[in-house]
Amino acid sequence: MGVPAVLHALQIANEQMGLKRSAETLLRVNQKDGFDCPGCAWPEEDKRHVAEFCENGAKAVAEEATVRRVGPEFFAAHSIEDLRQGDDWWLGQQGRLTHPMVLDEGATHYRPISWDAALEMIADELRSLSHPDEAVFYTSGRTSNEAAFLYQLLVRGLGTNNLPDCSNMCHESSGSALTETIGIGKGTVSIEDIHEADLLIVAGQNPGTNHPRMLSALEKAKQRGARIIAVNPLPEAGLMRFENPQTPRGVAFGGTKLADRFVQIRSGGDQALFHAIGKHLLEAQDRDGDVLDTAFISAHTSGFESYRRQMADAQWSQLEEATGLGEQELRAIGDEVRASKATIVCWAMGLTQHKHSVPTLRDVVNVLLLQGNIGRPGAGVCPVRGHSNVQGDRTVGIYEKPADAFLDALDREFSFAAPRAHGFDTVAAIRAMRDGKVRFFMGMGGNFVSATPDTAVVEAGMAHVGLTVHVSTKLNRSHVITGSRALILPTLGRTDRDRRGGREQRVTVEDSMGAVHASRGRLAPPSDDMLSEVAIIARLCALVFGGGSSPQDAPAAHDGDHERTLPEHGTVESEGLDAAGLHDPANVPQADWAALEADYALIRSHIERVIPGFEDYESRIQKGRTFFLPNGPRDERRFATVDGKARFTVNPLEYPHIPAGRVLLQTLRSHDQYNTTVYGKDDRYRGIHGGRRVVLVNADDIRELGFAEGEIVDLVSEWTDADGSLQERRAESFRIVSYDTPRQNAAAYYPETNVLVPLESVADISGTPTSKSVIVRLEHR
Ligand SMILES: Nc1nc2c(c(=O)[nH]1)N[C@H]1C(S)=C(S)[C@@H](COP(=O)(O)OP(=O)(O)OC[C@H]3O[C@@H](n4cnc5c(=O)[nH]c(N)nc54)[C@H](O)[C@@H]3O)O[C@H]1N2
Ligand SMILES: Nc1nc2c(c(=O)[nH]1)N[C@H]1C(S)=C(S)[C@@H](COP(=O)(O)OP(=O)(O)OC[C@H]3O[C@@H](n4cnc5c(=O)[nH]c(N)nc54)[C@H](O)[C@@H]3O)O[C@H]1N2
Ligand SMILES: [Mo]
Numbered sequence: 186m187g188v189p190a191v192l193h194a195l196q197i198a199n200e201q202m203g204l205k206r207s208a209e210t211l212l213r214v215n216q217k218d219g220f221d222c223p224g225c226a227w228p229e230e231d232k233r234h235v236a237e238f239c240e241n242g243a244k245a246v247a248e249e250a251t252v253r254r255v256g257p258e259f260f261a262a263h264s265i266e267d268l269r270q271g272d273d274w275w276l277g278q279q280g281r282l283t284h285p286m287v288l289d290e291g292a293t294h295y296r297p298i299s300w301d302a303a304l305e306m307i308a309d310e311l312r313s314l315s316h317p318d319e320a321v322f323y324t325s326g327r328t329s330n331e332a333a334f335l336y337q338l339l340v341r342g343l344g345t346n347n348l349p350d351c352s353n354m355c356h357e358s359s360g361s362a363l364t365e366t367i368g369i370g371k372g373t374v375s376i377e378d379i380h381e382a383d384l385l386i387v388a389g390q391n392p393g394t395n396h397p398r399m400l401s402a403l404e405k406a407k408q409r410g411a412r413i414i415a416v417n418p419l420p421e422a423g424l425m426r427f428e429n430p431q432t433p434r435g436v437a438f439g440g441t442k443l444a445d446r447f448v449q450i451r452s453g454g455d456q457a458l459f460h461a462i463g464k465h466l467l468e469a470q471d472r473d474g475d476v477l478d479t480a481f482i483s484a485h486t487s488g489f490e491s492y493r494r495q496m497a498d499a500q501w502s503q504l505e506e507a508t509g510l511g512e513q514e515l516r517a518i519g520d521e522v523r524a525s526k527a528t529i530v531c532w533a534m535g536l537t538q539h540k541h542s543v544p545t546l547r548d549v550v551n552v553l554l555l556q557g558n559i560g561r562p563g564a565g566v567c568p569v570r571g572h573s574n575v576q577g578d579r580t581v582g583i584y585e586k587p588a589d590a591f592l593d594a595l596d597r598e599f600s601f602a603a604p605r606a607h608g609f610d611t612v613a614a615i616r617a618m619r620d621g622k623v624r625f626f627m628g629m630g631g632n633f634v635s636a637t638p639d640t641a642v643v644e645a646g647m648a649h650v651g652l653t654v655h656v657s658t659k660l661n662r663s664h665v666i667t668g669s670r671a672l673i674l675p676t677l678g679r680t681d682r683d684r685r686g687g688r689e690q691r692v693t694v695e696d697s698m699g700a701v702h703a704s705r706g707r708l709a710p711p712s713d714d715m716l717s718e719v720a721i722i723a724r725l726c727a728l729v730f731g732g733g734s735s736p737q738d739a740p741a742a743h744d745g746d747h748e749r750t751l752p753e754h755g756t757v758e759s760e761g762l763d764a765a766g767l768h769d770p771a772n773v774p775q776a777d778w779a780a781l782e783a784d785y786a787l788i789r790s791h792i793e794r795v796i797p798g799f800e801d802y803e804s805r806i807q808k809g810r811t812f813f814l815p816n817g818p819r820d821e822r823r824f825a826t827v828d829g830k831a832r833f834t835v836n837p838l839e840y841p842h843i844p845a846g847r848v849l850l851q852t853l854r855s856h857d858q859y860n861t862t863v864y865g866k867d868d869r870y871r872g873i874h875g876g877r878r879v880v881l882v883n884a885d886d887i888r889e890l891g892f893a894e895g896e897i898v899d900l901v902s903e904w905t906d907a908d909g910s911l912q913e914r915r916a917e918s919f920r921i922v923s924y925d926t927p928r929q930n931a932a933a934y935y936p937e938t939n940v941l942v943p944l945e946s947v948a949d950i951s952g953t954p955t956s957k958s959v960i961v962r963l964e965h966r
Contacts, residue, residue, distance in 0.1 A: 194243035197864060201251035206708070210250045210680060211243055213707055217809025220679045221704035223249060223327055224859070226570035226697040227396045228376050229811075239397035241856075244864050248659070249678040250708055253280025255660050260286055260295040268665045273635060273936060274863035276660045282675035283712035290669045300716060300724075303672050308728040310625055310652040317344035317604075319624040321614045324350040324583045325631025326572025327679070329692030329704070331788040332718035333574075334795075335781065336629055337582035339726050341592075342601060342774040346608030350583050351631055352575050353611035354638075358537040358951040359568035360579075362546035366832045368825030371576065373565035373818045374529055375698050380405050381563035384525035387444075388416035388455055388549075389535020389957075393423010393870055394856045396533075396569055400427045403443055412521060415444035417535060418452050418851070418930045419881075422870035448518060450508050452849050452930040453539050453841040453958055457507030458515070459548040460838060464496040464504075465519025466555050476523055478557030485822055486554055488833035495835045507840035509927050527563030528553065533571070534853070538957040543950040544836035551833050559831060560822035570697040571860075573679075577695030580814065581792060585610045594795040599774035610952050611637060615944055618646030626668060627654040629718065632661040635861040638942035638954040641914070656721055661861060677717045681706040685720060686783025692719070693789070693806055695814065701799075702811040723782035730773040841958055843929045848886060850900065851957040852935040852942065861936045868934075873922060880963070881924035881932040892963055894923045899964040900933065902941035914941050918966065931961065 198207040213219035215229045224242035259279065265288065268276065285303045286295040298306075314320060322340045324333060340348055352360070360370035367373070379385070379402045392399040400423055403413060415424045427443045450458060470476040482489050501512045508515065522528060530549050536542060550559075550566065558564035570576050582591060585608040592603045609617055617623050619642055626633075626647070637643050643666075647653060650668030657664070658678045664671070677683050683690045683706060691703040716724075781788050786803055793799040798814040805812040817823035824831045843849045854860070855868035855877060867874045871881075880900060887894055898921060902914045916938055926932060935956065946955045 193869070194240040197244050198247040201247040201253065203252060206250065206252065207247070210246055210708060214242060214246060218705065220706045221573060221694045221702070222246065223573050223679045225396045225398075226573050226576060227398045228696040228698045228700055230376060230401065241394060241397055241859075245859050246680060248277065248859065248862060248864065249281075250680045251280055253278070254283050254711060255279045255281065256283045256712070257286070257297040264293045265295070265665055266293070268660075272863070273662060273861050274866065276662060276665075277862045279660050281711040282657055282660060282673060284675060284714055286673045288667060288671040295671075295673065298672070300714075303674060304721075304724055304728055306672065307627075307652070307654055307725060311343060311729060314624055318347060318608070319622065320345060321347045321349065321609060321617070321623050321626050323611070323614070323626070323628045323631060323633050324348065324578055325629065326351050326355075326570075326575025326578055327630050328578055328718055329574060329694060330577045330581050330701070330792065331692050331785045332629070332722060333578040333583050334581040334788060334792050335719060335722040335726065338595070338599065338774050339722055339729070341595065341603040342599075342726070342730055344604050346585050346587060346604055346606065347614065348583050348585050349609055349611040349614045350575070350578060351572060351636065352579060353952060354636065354954055354956070355534070355571050355575065356537055356568050357610075357953045358542035358948050359532070359546055361951040362543045362550065363566060363568070365826065366547055366550045366834060367559060367566070367818045368823075368831075369817055370579070371699055371816065372567045372697065373559055373816060374567045375700075375813070375819070376402060378529060378563050378565060379403070379567070380409065381527065382406055382411050382529045383527045383563060384412050384414070384521060384529070386414045386416060386528065386530045387424060388530065388532045389537070390531060390533035390569055391417070391421045391423065391854070392569070393421055393427070395571070395854060397423065399531075399569065400443065403427070404441060407441070407443065412445045412525070413443055414446045414448060414518065414521065416448040416450050416455065416458065418450060418927050419932065420447060420449070420925055446518070446521070448510065448514075449927060450510065451840075451927045452851055453541070454508035455536055456541055456545040456548050456836065457504045457838060457840055458510075458518070459545070459552050460496065460499050461501075461504045461508070461515040462519045462522050463492070463548070463552050463555065464499050465516050466523055466552070467493055467496050469519075469523055477555050481557030482554065485824065485831050486833055487828050487830040488835070491835050492551055492833040499838070503838060507838065522552065522556075527561065528556065528558045529563070529565055529567050531567040531569055533569045535851070535957060537568075537951075538948070538953055538955055539841075540946070540948055540955050540958060541839035542948045542953065544839060547834045547836050550831075554831055554833060560818050565819065568697075573696075574694040576697060576699070577693070577701070580695055581796060591796070598791055598795050599776060601772050601774045612944060612947055612952050612954065615639070615643055615646055618643070618649060619944075621649045623649065624651040626650045626652075627656070628663060629656050630658075632663045632861040634663040634666045635661065635936040635939065638939055638946070638956065639914070639944040640936075640940040642944050656718060659862065674721055675711070675715055676721065677706065677710055677715055679704055679706055680708050681710045682708060683717045685717065685785070690717070690719075690785045691806070692785060699814045699816055700811045701806065701814060702809070703806040719785060719788070720782050723778045726774070726776070727778035730778070732775060732778065843960065846890065847903065847960050847962050848882065848929050848931040850880075850902070850931045850933060850938065850941065850959045850961040852938045852959070853932055853957075855934050858934070871924075876920065877934050878919045878937060879922045879933065880919040881922050881926055882963075883926050883928050883930070884923040886928055886931075887921060887923055890963060892921055892965070894921055896921050897966055899966055900938065900941060900961050901964055902943065902959050902961050904943040904946060904960070906945065912943065914943065916940050921963070
């Protein structure tokens with residue numbers, strides 16, 4: 186970040202934390218034995234700078250480490266109706282939640298409740314369900330491995346796989362495409378690969394805002410001679426020019442030019458771009474014969490011939506229309522790929538949140554396979570994850586479609602039988618809520634109501650739920666759009682010291698590149714009455730499954746002996762839920778829950794026994810160490826697909842068809858927000874100030890459609906339902922900003938525009954809402 190960025194970050198930090206706390210806290214971000222930055226999932230560099238933080242990491246930390254508090258007095262002073270009037274920014278600005286609160290049926294205000302009574306209320310509600318599938322358990326991606334593992338165990342112990350998570354709205358399309366084609370739902374590169382790449386294609390991603398530390402890695406790659414291609418409808422500032430305050434040059438000379446080539450693609454045209462590159466490489470191979478890695482293709486892949494035939498038939502005119510780029514430019518990009526000895530494709534939401542995202546990403550893989558660009562240094566796929574532990578949560582079992590092998594291992598470890606039937610993902614959970622089939626909702630972090638599509642449907646659906654429970658650090662809209670009754674359970678964040686069982690606990694997280702490391706907060710928690718996520722879930726497990734001693738007389742921490750004996754399986758007295766036959770009381774996970782709460786290392790030892798790759802977990806995270814989870818494609822070109830090969834796939838070309846007089850709206854992040862948490866109302870990198878209700882439109886479209894720059898308009902989305910009926914959704918009062926974007930491609934911020942995203946508009950296969958592809962018309966007010 187440049188000087189203005191440093192100043193802006195420090196200003197926010199100072200407002201939220203004061204100077205002393207800011208300095209103490211920011212210096213601990215991503216340092217060995219410090220805490221993991223809650224900002225994003227980009228990995229740390231090996232040699233950490235004194236200040237390995239970025240502007241937006243600093244803002245994320247300041248939001249959490251704020252000295253502002255939301256306690257019982259706050260809730261006494263503000264009715265639910267009042268709170269509903271506040272926007273996401275106002276709600277978040279009020280400070281950290283400090284006390285468990287309950288909203289009784291028909292009440293106007295939240296009132297304080299004890300932890301015991303709150304947890305008892307949850308257990309009672311769960312007991313009253315007629316089937317465990319009436320309960321939904323959401324997870325956001327900040328939850329630690331330890332908490333997430335216990336949480337999925339709680340849920341499966343209850344008898345359901347209803348574990349939707351933020352990933353369903355985020356990189357699910359990446360997971361779907363990669364699992365099928367290369368046998369692992371994750372990226373295949375390390376930070377060293379980024380440094381060593383010859384060519385980096387950054388598509389559908391705005392790292393300057395959302396993954397600022399990635400820019401340092403790109404800069405390093407560039408210094409070693411790499412070329413960078415940015416593929417985006419918008420000329421995103423950070424990608425075009427980068428100012429690194431950690432090098433004297435960055436500060437003094439106003440930054441380096443980062444992207445060597447900016448490909449201003451039409452929204453949703455990426456599949457066509459990769460078809461064009463593939464076609465060009467195959468033609469060059471036919472002509473010159475030295476383009477493809479034929480040894481790799483024959484030894485490690487399947488399906489090449491069908492792919493080759495499909496590319497031979499691809500029509501340049503169609504590829505041009507889909508991308509908005511001429512054949513010459515497309516071929517020039519193809520030549521850059523051809524010339525590269527090691528290519529990495531990085532991507533984020535611009536590629537995952539379209540109807541045809543899974544085929545698009547399969548075609549990314551096709552192009553990389555042609556030159557053997559998977560499983561060798563400086564090459565591979567790099568889906569850049571969002572939330573700081575979203576990848577780890579999935580690794581430890583937060584998934585509505587768990588693999589049998591995982592469940593088998595879980596069954597063995599905890600002496601019970603986990604349910605096999607798949608559960609609800611995020612969109613399926615909303616449909617079930619809408620249809621009145623959900624009676625209990627729990628959110629482990631996140632802001633379900635604001636983050637999900639079709640806000641009006643979600644809000645109405647929530648009202649059908651009997652009890653909604655949120656484990657949260659900050660106030661958000663999900664606390665004020667509730668079921669008949671609601672609980673807020675305040676919890677510790679990454680920066681907070683977590684003392685349990687008489688000792689300071691650590692948690693672990695996995696970054697975007699599959700590296701696992703410990704995180705330990707240092708700040709005094711916002712109040713004395715707070716429980717960690719782990720403690721909340723462990724106590725719930727004890728309540729609903731029985732077994733183990735009660736938390737109050739939890740044994741003191743182990744003193745470094747990892748040999749502590751677990752209770753013998755099956756001997757613990759079980760008081761499992763049974764009232765309404767919720768599940769078989771004899772079939773509940775067996776563990777000493779109080780011991781797990783008192784010593785997170787014991788949870789890690791369970792993880793180690795259930796999930797491959799965590800061997801020697803405890804010793805490999807000591808002293809700030811990091812270890813890599815196994816990655817077949819990267820480590821040994823091993824592909825765990827149906828045929829044991831990396832798979833070329835044939836994907837018919839798709840791209841959006843935008844009716845005349847309409848624009849395709851993408852909903853994206855400003856420079857001053859973290860998902861639904863709004864830090865401020867500016868977007869400095871895009872030159873937008875003083876308000877978030879703006880819509881960025883091409884100047885020619887503004888004129889042709891009969892509007893004026895600066896005019897306030899309504900946005901109306903148009904969606905034709907399966908039965909052919911036209912549905913409209915409206916978001917009022919957006920200011921038109923003339924912007925450098927392709928014709929008929931517009932942009933506006935999330936979550937204000939989530940009302941426009943139809944619940945039924947999801948990506949094929951992955952089910953991800955199409956947040957980057959909403960047909961909209963502008964209307965004069
Ligand atoms: N400061 C900050 N950091 C964050 C977050 C945050 O909100 N704030 N959120 C975190 C999370 S959960 C995530 S998932 C990531 C999100 O990181 P990003 O994916 O970078 O976030 P978006 O703002 O959704 O940006 C999408 C980008 O894709 C481009 N795009 C849109 N449609 C297309 C298309 O069809 N083709 C191409 N090629 N490009 C397209 C947009 O112009 C934009 O540059 O960031 C994480 N980090
Ligand atoms: N239209 C549109 N919709 C989108 C997107 C889009 O691009 N466009 N992006 C999608 C994406 S990529 C994502 S990942 C989702 C994000 O969806 P979510 O993850 O559900 O949303 P966040 O805004 O990140 O959640 C913020 C809340 O998390 C809580 N929190 C923060 N830290 C912690 C913690 O350590 N522990 C606990 N228990 N709680 C904590 C705070 O109370 C805060 O209010 O939104 C999706 N929705
Ligand atoms: Mo995300």
